[in-house]
Amino acid sequence: MGSYDLPDGAVKCLDKGFIRLVDSMGRDAAIVQAARVSYGKGTTKVSRDRALIRYLMRHHHSTPFEMVEFKFHAKMPIFVARQWVRHRTANINEYSLRYSEAVDDFYIPRPENVHFQSKWNKQGRETADVPAELKAKTVAYFKEMSQRSYELYTELNEAGIARELARAVLPVNLYTQWYWKNDLHNTFHFLRLRMDDHAQYEIRVYATAMAEIVKRVVPNAYEAFEDYILNGMFFSRIDREIFRKKLPERVKEDLLDDVTYQLVAGLHANKPRDENELYKLYQKEGGQDSEADFAIKWAARDNAEGNIFEMRELKEKLYKLGS
Numbered sequence: 530m531g532s533y534d535l536p537d538g539a540v541k542c543l544d545k546g547f548i549r550l551v552d553s554m555g556r557d558a559a560i561v562q563a564a565r566v567s568y569g570k571g572t573t574k575v576s577r578d579r580a581l582i583r584y585l586m587r588h589h590h591s592t593p594f595e596m597v598e599f600k601f602h603a604k605m606p607i608f609v610a611r612q613w614v615r616h617r618t619a620n621i622n623e624y625s626l627r628y629s630e631a632v633d634d635f636y637i638p639r640p641e642n643v644h645f646q647s648k649w650n651k652q653g654r655e656t657a658d659v660p661a662e663l664k665a666k667t668v669a670y671f672k673e674m675s676q677r678s679y680e681l682y683t684e685l686n687e688a689g690i691a692r693e694l695a696r697a698v699l700p701v702n703l704y705t706q707w708y709w710k711n712d713l714h715n716t717f718h719f720l721r722l723r724m725d726d727h728a729q730y731e732i733r734v735y736a737t738a739m740a741e742i743v744k745r746v747v748p749n750a751y752e753a754f755e756d757y758i759l760n761g762m763f764f765s766r767i768d769r770e771i772f773r774k775k776l777p778e779r780v781k782e783d784l785l786d787d788v789t790y791q792l793v794a795g796l797h798a799n800k801p802r803d804e805n806e807l808y809k810l811y812q813k814e815g816g817q818d819s820e821a822d823f824a825i826k827w828a829a830r831d832n833a834e835g836n837i838f839e840m841r842e843l844k845e846k847l848y849k850l851g852s
């Protein structure tokens with residue numbers, strides 16, 4: 530069925546789909562450049578590019594990320610396109626079945642992606658294995674229905690019935706194609722929702738491929754997105770209340786102390802101090818360990834990269850959690 534040639538530079542998705550970057554505007558530097566209009570060039574320590582991008586991402590200062598744009602060409606089953614199109618900020622131009630004849634391109638799931646309906650999540654699939662015969666039957670039905678509907682479509686088409694009506698006999702596993710243009714901020718929003726475990730497997734395949742492309746164009750912004758959004762965590766008032774009541778004082782103090790070590794390491798990395806000044810710096814930052822304990826822990830510390838701003842913000846969060 531159909532012709533499945535991959536265009537140059539395209540990443541294959543599902544059985545016959547793909548995504549490829551057609552064009553992009555701006556890189557990490559464009560984000561920094563835009564942010565400096567609002568913060569003033571080189572006025573503060575955040576002027577280092579990577580740190581600035583991370584700061585912007587942490588604080589949801591999103592408009593600088595809108596300065597970068599991507600234009601993708603993607604081919605996906607119609608049922609995937611229906612989910613994708615809900616992301617309203619994109620500009621889209623889709624292949625039209627009113628003007629052109631449908632191509633015999635249908636998505637046929639692989640047996641390993643045929644699952645039972647989840648009992649817990651009404652929108653999800655169960656991980657338990659489906660018996661091989663039932664998987665085979667499901668795949669066979671997809672093939673049978675695709676072939677039959679395409680025969681009916683071709684018959685109507687050849688009889689001169691308007692394509693805009695004849696296409697309605699085709700099912701939603703038919704592939705469509707579009708150009709999709711969006712800015713980086715809204716692309717991250719799309720990726721956050723569609724790479725998530727709760728998103729349908731078929732759209733996750735495209736989102737994951739898109740993420741790899743985005744990562745290559747804006748590596749610092751993507752790293753910040755991964756750290757703070759994709760793998761970050763949000764606590765509600767109710768969550769915080771539980772932590773506040775249940776976390777023992779000792780644990781809160783230990784956490785604060787660990788953060789203070791990281792903070793000192795960050796300050797030291799930025800402006801190296803004499804060994805004998807480090808304990809004073811640690812105390813100045815609120816560290817509670819004795820000098821002897823400090824020396825042991827400092828010698829054994831994990832040399833984390835120590836983002837000073839991030840550590841100060843984490844300290845604030847820990848204070849809030851405890852009060």
Ligand SMILES: Cc1cc2nc3c(=O)[nH]c(=O)nc-3n(C[C@H](O)[C@H](O)[C@H](O)COP(=O)(O)OP(=O)(O)OC[C@H]3O[C@@H](n4cnc5c(N)ncnc54)[C@H](O)[C@@H]3O)c2cc1C
Nearest residue numbers: 612615616617618619652715718719722723725727728729
């Ligand atoms: C796991 C999952 C399950 C879903 N299930 C369903 C479902 O059962 N039924 C269903 O209908 N949809 C469902 N959706 C789609 C979902 O409700 C959103 O429509 C979709 O994810 C797009 O999100 P968005 O509106 O934030 O994105 P976008 O449209 O890209 O918008 C980005 C942001 O811009 C702002 N924005 C854009 N347009 C407007 C506007 N007109 N007015 C105000 N603010 C705007 C909003 O802040 C929005 O968050 C599901 C999505 C996911 C990820």
